[in-house]
Amino acid sequence: xxxxxxxxxxxxxxxxxxxxxxxxxxxxxxxxxxxxxxxxxxxxxxxxxxxxxxxxxxxxxxxxxxxxxxxxxxxxxxxxxxxxxxxxxxxxxxxxxxxxxxxxxxxxxxxxxxxxxxxxxxxxxxxxxxxxxxxxxxxxxxxxxxxxxxxxxxxxxxxxxxxxxxxxxxxxxxxxxxxxxxxxxxxxxxxxxxxxxxxxxxxxxxxxxxxxxxxxxxxxxxxxxxxxxxxxxxxxxxxxxxxxxxxxxxxxxxxxxxxxxxxxxxxxxxxxxxxxxxxxxxxxxxxxxxxxxxxxxxxxxxxxxxxxxxxxxxxxxxxxxxxxxxxxxxxxxxxxxxxxxxxxxxxxxxxxxxxxxxxxxxxxxxxxxxxxxxxxxxxxxxxxxxxxxxxxxxxxxxxxxxxx
Amino acid sequence: xxxxxxxxxxxxxxxxxxxxxxxxxxxxxxxxxxxxxxxxxxxxxxxxxxxxxxxxxxxxxxxxxxxxxxxxxxxxxxxxxxxxxxxxxxxxxxxxxxxxxxxxxxxxxxxxxxxxxxxxxxxxxxxxxxxxxxxxxxxxxxxxxxxxxxxxxxxxxxxxxxxxxxxxxxxxxxxxxxxxxxxxxxxxxxxxxxxxxxxxxxxxxxxxxxxxxxxxxxxxxxxxxxxxxxx
Numbered sequence: 001x002x003x004x005x006x007x008x009x010x011x012x013x014x015x016x017x018x019x020x021x022x023x024x025x026x027x028x029x030x031x032x033x034x035x036x037x038x039x040x041x042x043x044x045x046x047x048x049x050x051x052x053x054x055x056x057x058x059x060x061x062x063x064x065x066x067x068x069x070x071x072x073x074x075x076x077x078x079x080x081x082x083x084x085x086x087x088x089x090x091x092x093x094x095x096x097x098x099x100x101x102x103x104x105x106x107x108x109x110x111x112x113x114x115x116x117x118x119x120x121x122x123x124x125x126x127x128x129x130x131x132x133x134x135x136x137x138x139x140x141x142x143x144x145x146x147x148x149x150x151x152x153x154x155x156x157x158x159x160x161x162x163x164x165x166x167x168x169x170x171x172x173x174x175x176x177x178x179x180x181x182x183x184x185x186x187x188x189x190x191x192x193x194x195x196x197x198x199x200x201x202x203x204x205x206x207x208x209x210x211x212x213x214x215x216x217x218x219x220x221x222x223x224x225x226x227x228x229x230x231x232x233x234x235x236x237x238x239x240x241x242x243x244x245x246x247x248x249x250x251x252x253x254x255x256x257x258x259x260x261x262x263x264x265x266x267x268x269x270x271x272x273x274x275x276x277x278x279x280x281x282x283x284x285x286x287x288x289x290x291x292x293x294x295x296x297x298x299x300x301x302x303x304x305x306x307x308x309x310x311x312x313x314x315x316x317x318x319x320x321x322x323x324x325x326x327x328x329x330x331x332x333x334x335x336x337x338x339x340x341x342x343x344x345x346x347x348x349x350x351x352x353x354x355x356x357x358x359x360x361x362x363x364x365x366x367x368x369x370x371x372x373x374x375x376x377x378x379x380x381x382x383x384x385x386x387x388x389x390x391x392x393x394x395x396x397x398x399x400x401x402x403x404x
Numbered sequence: 405x406x407x408x409x410x411x412x413x414x415x416x417x418x419x420x421x422x423x424x425x426x427x428x429x430x431x432x433x434x435x436x437x438x439x440x441x442x443x444x445x446x447x448x449x450x451x452x453x454x455x456x457x458x459x460x461x462x463x464x465x466x467x468x469x470x471x472x473x474x475x476x477x478x479x480x481x482x483x484x485x486x487x488x489x490x491x492x493x494x495x496x497x498x499x500x501x502x503x504x505x506x507x508x509x510x511x512x513x514x515x516x517x518x519x520x521x522x523x524x525x526x527x528x529x530x531x532x533x534x535x536x537x538x539x540x541x542x543x544x545x546x547x548x549x550x551x552x553x554x555x556x557x558x559x560x561x562x563x564x565x566x567x568x569x570x571x572x573x574x575x576x577x578x579x580x581x582x583x584x585x586x587x588x589x590x591x592x593x594x595x596x597x598x599x600x601x602x603x604x605x606x607x608x609x610x611x612x613x614x615x616x617x618x619x620x621x622x623x624x625x626x627x628x629x630x631x632x633x634x635x
Binding site for chain 2: 002003004006007010309312313314315316317318319320321322396399400401402403
């Protein structure tokens with residue numbers, strides 16, 4: 001150790017230094033960990049979105065009391081639809097076409113030599129084929145055919161099998177059986193009455209409507225449609241971009257729409273996680289600010305304690321640059337140590353969270369995020385320059401002849 | 405500039421220290437144009453409070469609270485930046501301060517050796533072992549003459565004030581200098597040690613072709629070969 005170091009080391013108070021450094025270390029660890037975890041979780045969420053494929057959402061306006069009294073309007077206007085179409089979160093937007101005629105479906109079950117008939121009003125909808133999650137091979141219709149292919153929501157068949165049928169003593173029906181069943185579909189409207197055969201060709205998870213081919217819907221609305229129905233879109237189906245789910249979520253909330261929110265869960269989780277992690281990072285930032293100022297205070301204090309030594313060194317001709325350099329090296333060493341220990345601790349934390357994430361069946365990146373490491377290094381560099389500025393200011397004062 | 409072979413003169417151009425404006429009504433080295441010439445020896449004698457230490461402070465660049473101009477060589481010291489002050493203090497003028505300014509935790513040897521390390525600060529290569537050994541032998545010789553050789557390994561705070569004063573004198577001598585500026589350097593020394601010390605000082609100043617400025621309280625302390633200046 002050279003004499004200069006020996007002189008300046010004399011006035012250091014190790015306990016004070018350690019507590020100041022510990023603050024920097026802790027604040028830094030909070031920021032580093034939260035940003036690393038955030039990138040990890042973001043990766044997972046985006047990954048699972050990609051695994052699912054495109055996200056289709058059915059959105060509608062919220063029904064309020066006004067709608068109940070027929071004052072409010074819950075249909076989408078053309079400009080609203082255009083706005084959604086122009087939003088970069090969405091790939092495409094489709095309208096639902098509903099039946100403007102009355103329709104009833106009936107089916108008969110043979111039970112103990114008699115027939116039990118289930119009869120229900122039908123609310124049919126059509127949507128562009130692009131938005132369907134299944135493409136049954138019988139899914140087409142033209143005017144020469146009197147059999148209408150139907151896609152039922154999966155929820156319907158579940159509702160029947162697990163709620164309705166057991167309560168009524170009716171048999172449960174498998175999906176393949178129900179495809180064999182023949183419905184009667186009776187249609188009444190301005191153009192008269194007709195009876196069609198109905199055939200269930202598939203089950204949709206995506207759309208909770210009774211779907212018929214668009215060609216049929218267009219034809220039937222033209223022939224039987226009642227004038228009191230107008231051509232409004234109460235619900236829209238949209239295809240959202242994979243990585244925009246949280247933006248979609250925000251957009252839908254902002255506009256006061258509703259969506260089948262199950263699909264947006266990932267987006268919601270991402271938002272929640274982001275909120276939690278930003279709070280942690282915020283406290284980390286506060287801690288860093290406090291601890292950096294305490295580190296600056298420590299250094300100022302140590303320079304003040306070393307005032308005699310520094311002044312004497314200057315009076316003997318020692319360059320103030322060398323003294324500032326001495327402090328700069330020591331602070332750089334301390335901060336580099338903080339950084340190194342932080343990275344080691346972060347690697348440990350990451351191995352733990354990775355293990356946790358894997359128990360949930362996800363896979364997180366194995367290595368630390370480069371940007372997290374780089375930006376934290378940058379923060380340290382900024383902290384370092386703040387310290388050096390503080391040192392400069394104090395030592396410059398001592399280096400010139402005292403004017404007063 | 406300061407490293408040139410020719411030592412610079414030190415000129416007080418109408419300098420009056422601000423705290424002494426009321427004290428000094430007549431011309432002395434203050435309030436006049438006075439030059440300390442290269443290679444000459446000066447002894448400033450004045451009672452307390454007349455500005456002896458102030459002169460040392462002005463010359464070493466620790467005090468700036470004066471009117472008038474200080475010229476070091478041809479250059480007005482008001483134009484000195486940090487670098488020039490550092491150069492002047494490390495190569496130009498070597499000082500024995502009244503309050504000594506030794507590092508209490510360091511040993512006598514370390515204190516005496518420090519100016520060499522400071523003079524070496526600009527260079528990248530370290531002072532070699534043999535140089536250190538050579539220097540140490542010279543310092544030991546001096547210290548033996550002054551009777552403090554057995555004290556030099558101890559930390560300074562264990563020494564008496566007189567012993568510290570001798571260490572401070574050795575520190576000022578153990579380096580290259582163009583001016584030796586000493587503020588009451590013998591105040592705590594007996595006559596024998598004082599005469600040994602002044603011999604060492606004069607020898608070293610001669611061998612380095614340097615000027616001396618020394619302050620004293622009493623005119624009876626006047627040393628032979630020195631130009632007397634009363635403030």
